[in-house]
Amino acid sequence: MSKHVTHGYHLVKGKSNHAMEDYVFADFKQADDNELGLFAIFDGHLSHDIPDYLRSHLFDNILKEPDFWTEPENAIRRAYRITNTTILEKAVDLGKGGSTAVTVILINCQKLVVANVGDSRAVICKNGVAKQLSVDHEPSKEREIIENRGGFVSNFPGDVPRVDGQLAVARAFGDKSLKEHLTSEPDVTMEIIDDDTEFVILASDGIWKVLSNQEAVDCIKHIKDARSAAKHLTEEALARKSSDDISCIVVRFR
Template sequence: MTGKEKILSKMKEKVGLGSSDPDSGKGKSKMMKHVTHGFHLVKGKSNHAMEDYIVAQFKQVDDNELGLFAIFDGHLSHEVPDYLRSHLFENILKEPDFWKEPEKAIRRAYRITDTNILEEAIDMGKGGSTAVTAILINCRKLVVANVGDSRAVICKNGVAKQLSVDHEPSMEREMIENKGGFVSNFPGDVPRVDGQLAVARAFGDKSLKMHLSSEPHVEVDMIDDDTEFVILASDGLWKVMSNQEAVDSIKHIKDARSAAKHLTEEALNRKSTDDISCIVVRFQ
């Protein structure tokens, strides 16, 4: 990078446009300058291309500000998580009742988006994607939704609280079997839907959709003076770190992007081989 490029990069960071590195970046709220976000992605050791995609931005909508944060962890596909990155928040915000009933709007938008993906399955292939989304409304209200095992964790007074649900096949065996599917540890060493997929809820996966759900778990949390930060990450992180370990490892790192990078590096140190993507939103 030339001297001029370095100066330009630093200027971009100052105004919250992030760096020139697409796998790392940061930004901040215009409504409350102390609310910041940072992200970092690392490709795993598999032979396929990177299948994690993220959204991390603040967006003005009329007189409101929305923080839009998401991690989409693809499997057998980069088309589905890429589609989600481009369309899921757009579909959520198009819902007419979003401002009055955001939970209801998010559930409906998740269903609509999954239907659209399945209708375009010929172009997108047979794969799918998990998702965890977090919408921060005017820096006061946080609405988290997820399907699959990408996870959202909030830290208040140093204590980790999980806001999402890991949709594991063993936990949803009854639902899967009622739909005519089965859960098996063979082949492999973890429970899988029809012996294939290690999550019970996902976008896409047309060949398994009869036995899968795309209905999200939705949870609302209010941001108060005790709220320190939120972590969103793919299972490449959570396979090797507990919620509290993740919180403890970054509680003294004030820069959100440095915190996200630290978490990915710690996951690598703990021998995670999966794609790892991480977003940190700091409130203090």
């Protein structure tokens, strides 16, 4: 796999007073006769313990699912639910707050399985064109679901829609105080890797608040080294005054 795929990542702490809450995972693994590339961004809010826990456990939970190879979408949904339940049960140790997640599993360099909760995002570039593979879970888009669970969406305080006036994403891991009104159910999608596939970007919202999908792709499409590309994309977000924690992984094909 290493002959066909390279990857690199870069992280920058934002301007807030709290500790860095973004975590990345990037690894290659042999599973039976299959080669897997495992990539993820975990963006914590009011927590660095929960995204760190996800980095250590989420992929293990996914790959433990007996039907991962036959029904990967169902396996990932179940693993996300199990992981979230464990996080809520460990709230005394892991503390309050929560985390978004975007996970990408590359199977035999042929297929991507992408899942996410929250607003960390995965974008693929094919023939120079950006395509978003994940779904931004915004409270304004999921107001009806949140209200049906007994919660509400409010722009007060501030001007950003928030679940119960607190959380600016509609889905996340953790957040025990909001668990009745919040879900960790991921959106899951499949994407085939073909000859047109150039690279995939995974990044926290510190990138996407200031760059569109196509702008991000255009920013790095001529940079062949994946690590340099990730660093350059991060620097571009900073130049555009992103003040949030920023984490970025670039996975390059060919």
